[in-house]
Amino acid sequence: MNTHILNIDENSLKICKKIISEGGAVAFPTETVYGLGANAFDDTAVNNIFKIKGRPNDNPLIVHVHQDYDISNLVCNIPDYAVKLAKTYLPGPLTMVYKSKGKVSSAVSCGLDTLAIRVPEHKGAQEFLKYVNLPIAAPSANISKHVSPVTAEHVYSDLNGKIQVILDGGKCSGGIESTVLDCTGDVPTILRSGLITQEMISAVAGDCLVYIPKDGEKVKSPGMKYKHYSPNCDTMLYELSELDKALETYDKFLAEGIKVCFLCDEITSKLIGGRNFLNLGKDGKDIASNLYLKLREGEKNFQMLIAVAPQDKSGVMVGVMNRLTKACKNK
């Protein structure tokens, strides 16, 4: 199968609608990362997404809908706080989990009685969802466990030959996946941290918890238990307070002839004495936006990446640290 990267226009949207209506999958941009979408009502199409990605079949998918879509078609028991959050943050990088009405394919939620719904903000995503006029089940458009794609070229390098079309919406601005929020209880609970932070949710909903699985408990969001976001090169993570150790490690690898590079924010880059580095940027928002771009650049050009965590771990950095920790082998 030949894979085509297409600009988003009437012609490419028409092609996508045909592919989706025939049970195929299409990659499309969102403001977080690229998604790999299929008709959420079609069992075969949804199962095929798991096959294309090599995704474990107990890790449920998010259903993406157009901003005008009435989600009460798909879910019930929508609490007041969720209505407020949706009014404030949607369309945007916030996925909300509700009790499912069981209307979409059971493969979407892998047998759970809940359904995760996302209304992406990206103009291209909205155009795609409007044109196909269906709820679209979509995980990130990468091979399972690899770094999520934030450009059409990233999708191509993972899925070339496996899908027909990648809609090109440029570089995703957000850079890490949406916040996944459980809205089935009295208090909203973050299952996966992201660009919509705990503080932002609390400010609207009055309160917000962060789910931490207890030892031996069946996890609420199965995606949490898998290794994720790993580049195809060795990666290590150090705290800024361990910088001496990080520099020592870098020099040791360099002396062994290994192509090594730091992955750090701008402040840290001034403290590493002219060694190679990939710059993650200035603040949390920059760092989120650049993280996957730089991890993918790093795996192409180096054998070993040494990430140094920024000092500030608040807000968006909670989500960034979650991804970075999962990407790095020494954690």
Ligand code: TXA
């Ligand atoms: O930003 C995003 O969310 C991107 C773009 C493409 O929209 N999508 C994405 O999908 O990151 P994926 O499949 O890579 O991650 C979906 C996450 C997983 O951690 C999964 O366990 C969780 O959402 N999830 C999906 N349905 C769920 C449910 N019913 N209950 C709890 N967690 C759920």
Ligand code: MG
């Ligand atoms: Mg993913």
